[in-house]
Amino acid sequence: MSASFAFCRWRVAEARDPGDREKFGATAEKVTLTAAGGPLAELVADANLDAVRAISGAEAALVSSYGFHADLNAGPVTYEELVATQSAGLAIDVYTMTGARLKKLLAYQNPSGWVLTPSASLRYTVEGGAVTEITLNGAPVTDTQVIKIAANYILGGGWQGFPRWEGSNSVYHGGPDDQGALATYIAKNSPVKAPKGDRVTVR
Secondary structure (H helix, E strand, O other): HHHHHHHHHHHHHHHHOOOOOOOOEEEEEOEEEEEOOOHHHHHHHHHHHHHHHHHHHEEEEEOOOOEEEOOOOEEEEHHHHHHHHOOOOOEEEEEEEEEEHHHHHHHOOOOOOOEEOOOOEEEEEEEOOOEEEEEOOEEOOOOOOHHHHHHHHHHHOOOOOOOOOOOOOOEEOOOOEHHHHHHHHHHHHOOOOOOOOOEEEEO
16 A cells, blocks of 8 residues: 555545545546536546556446535645545445446446446447447457456445446455545646546437
């Protein structure tokens, strides 16, 4: 565990006191939360992947908009704002699944019509209830390809409005938690730009 991550994780835990206004990083622009997740969900997915990629070999991360509560405003980010944005702090796990299983998972739309939001390494299109296009690091995903996907353990377990990740295998446990991952990512990459919110197309 890096010193910077250990610091951010400890400070986020302390920040459950809503009066903590200490700044630890900054955003270059407002990172908005939409009903489906949008730029904020994409930023969290990027942070989750960054937190576990080196130790687990994860290639992509997925998040749902469940558990996000507010935009990240432009400018300095405080621990108070981070906790208000993403309050739960759930451990990130890594799973393996085939491309065929991944397509089935990504085709699922919850009752509100939302789908899962990926990290920048993964892009896909859902059309007529099926994934019609999907790429990993710019290359098409095949049905037999085995991919390592990071997600918080609640999402992988079949909560947050999406089904259990049937047919996947858990290959890494131990976190960090997604709240600490986001804090560390912002601190490391400040000022953080807002993702475009365009990684998924639903037709």
